[in-house]
Amino acid sequence: MKAESFKKGLRDGIPIGLGYFAxxxxxxxxxxxxxxxxxxxGLISLTNLTSAGQFAGLEIIFAQGTYWEMALTQLVINLRxxxxxxxxxxKLRRDVPWAHRYLVAFGVTDEIFGVSASQPGKVHPFYxxxxxxxxxxxxxxxxxxxxxxxxxxxxxxxSALSVAIYGMFLxxxxxxxxxxxxxxAVVIAAMAVSCLxxxxxxxxxVSSGFVIIIITLLVAGIAAFIAPVEEA
Amino acid sequence: xxxxxxxxxxxMAGVTYLIRMLPLVLSRRExxxxxxxxxxxxxxxxxxxxxxxxxxxxxxxxxxxxxxGFAAALVAAYFEKSLLTVxxxxxxxxxxxxxxxxxxx
Numbered sequence: 001m002k003a004e005s006f007k008k009g010l011r012d013g014i015p016i017g018l019g020y021f022a023x024x025x026x027x028x029x030x031x032x033x034x035x036x037x038x039x040x041x042g043l044i045s046l047t048n049l050t051s052a053g054q055f056a057g058l059e060i061i062f063a064q065g066t067y068w069e070m071a072l073t074q075l076v077i078n079l080r081x082x083x084x085x086x087x088x089x090x091k092l093r094r095d096v097p098w099a100h101r102y103l104v105a106f107g108v109t110d111e112i113f114g115v116s117a118s119q120p121g122k123v124h125p126f127y128x129x130x131x132x133x134x135x136x137x138x139x140x141x142x143x144x145x146x147x148x149x150x151x152x153x154x155x156x157x158x159s160a161l162s163v164a165i166y167g168m169f170l171x172x173x174x175x176x177x178x179x180x181x182x183x184x185a186v187v188i189a190a191m192a193v194s195c196l197x198x199x200x201x202x203x204x205x206v207s208s209g210f211v212i213i214i215i216t217l218l219v220a221g222i223a224a225f226i227a228p229v230e231e232a
Numbered sequence: 233x234x235x236x237x238x239x240x241x242x243x244m245a246g247v248t249y250l251i252r253m254l255p256l257v258l259s260r261r262e263x264x265x266x267x268x269x270x271x272x273x274x275x276x277x278x279x280x281x282x283x284x285x286x287x288x289x290x291x292x293x294x295x296x297x298x299x300x301g302f303a304a305a306l307v308a309a310y311f312e313k314s315l316l317t318v319x320x321x322x323x324x325x326x327x328x329x330x331x332x333x334x335x336x337x
Contacts, residue, residue: 022316040237047245052280057244067243074247077279081248083272085255086263098257105253110276159292160327163301166288167308167322169280174309176277186274190281198286215282216275223278224271 002126009130012115016131017138019111023051024139026164028146030055033158034062038147045143049109049136053077055165060209073209076216084113093122100125107132182227190219292326300329 024045031041036058048054053074060070085108092101104125112131116123150158177184197203197211206214263269288305289298304325308318 019315022319026319036237040241044241044244047241048248050248052276052283053244053248055283056279057240061237061240067239070240070243071247074244075251076275078248078251080272080275081252082255083263083269085252086259089256089259092256101256102253105256106249108252108256155293156327156330159297159330160323162291163288163298163305163322163326164319166284166291166302167305167319168315169284170302170305170309170322171313171315171318173277173280173284174306175312178310178312183274183277186277187281190278191285194282195286212279212282216279219278219282220271220274223274224267228266228270229273230266 001124005124005127006130009127010133011130013131013134016111016115017134020135020138021142023165023168024142025146025149026161026168027051027054027058028143028148029150029153029158029161030165031058031143032147032150034058036061036147038144038151041147042140042144046136046140049107049139050078050081051165052169056209056212060207063207063209065207065209069207069209073213076213080110081108081113084108084110084117088113088116088123091117091119091123093124096125104128107135109135111135182223182229185227186219186223189222190215193219293330294333296333297326297329301326 027045028038028041031044032038036044044054044057048057056073056077057070060073085105088104088108089101092104107128112128112135115131116128119127153161173183173187177187193215194211197206197215263272285302288302289295292298292301301322305318305322308321313321
């Protein structure tokens with residue numbers, strides 16, 4: 001049962017590991033551009049295993065934000081993992097030692113949650129371990145190679161690559177926004193408020209981490225109140 | 233930055249892990265409240281959108297190149313291309329825009 005689940009996890013982990021490699025490449029580049037070492041960039045990816053949270057975290061490190069700001073930003077941006085963990089908690093087999101849950105928890109990401117949630121019936125922790133065995137190295141090695149490239153590539157290449165991560169964010173938010181009017185409204189509202197913080201003189205003073213917290217709480221909060229989702 | 237970079241990383245990793253671990257270890261029930269569930273559903277869209285725009289405009293060397301990259305990514309994402317494809321399209325658009333801008337008076 002263990003070996004079987006683990007193998008299945010490895011198989012489903014291949015596309016995830018490859019995708020992570022590409023995304024984390026951009027993260028590694030950005031990290032060294034801002035002054036981090038290759039080792040520090042790799043350490044962040046190995047210990048965090050999350051995209052949006054790490055990019056927001058980088059901004060706070062570069063801006064020399066406070067530790068509280070860092071903690072709060074991570075809490076808000078990664079709050080969705082809380083929902084996923086709640087859901088995964090129902091899905092995990094109960095006849096395996098509870099201690100496995102501490103390990104499975106480390107690998108709760110959008111994609112890993114996605115594949116484990118789509119498994120029929122209960123999930124064995126070794127399935128998640130299989131996926132994590134490819135996802136974690138993909139994410140970490142991609143970061144290290146990206147960080148290394150960031151210090152050797154010429155400026156015009158770096159300039160073009162600087163939009164990669166935003167392209168990926170758009171690839172995540174645009175397709176659902178196309179199908180769901182509430183999501184579209186959330187996306188447009190969040191971008192509009194974000195412009196206010198970027199361009200209005202007084203609001204410009206607010207540090208980037210808090211801007212993301214404020215916008216996320218405000219826009220997602222209002223949307224949840226006005227347009228609650230039944231199947232969320 | 234040098235002195236406390238590892239504390240930043242520790243805070244990031246610690247908070248992120250706790251968010252993932254606590255519900256798995258402690259909860260045996262599902263969240264039923266529809267507003268809480270909806271809020272958590274909207275969170276990634278609000279936060280990714282806020283992080284993307286207008287930051288994408290100032291990421292490359294010029295605002296115009298940033299705008300071209302944004303437009304190209306929007307179109308590719310609209311046609312539901314994969315994460316990697318959308319990213320590559322955005323990068324190529326910025327690259328071409330910057331070459332063209334270099335020739336403008």
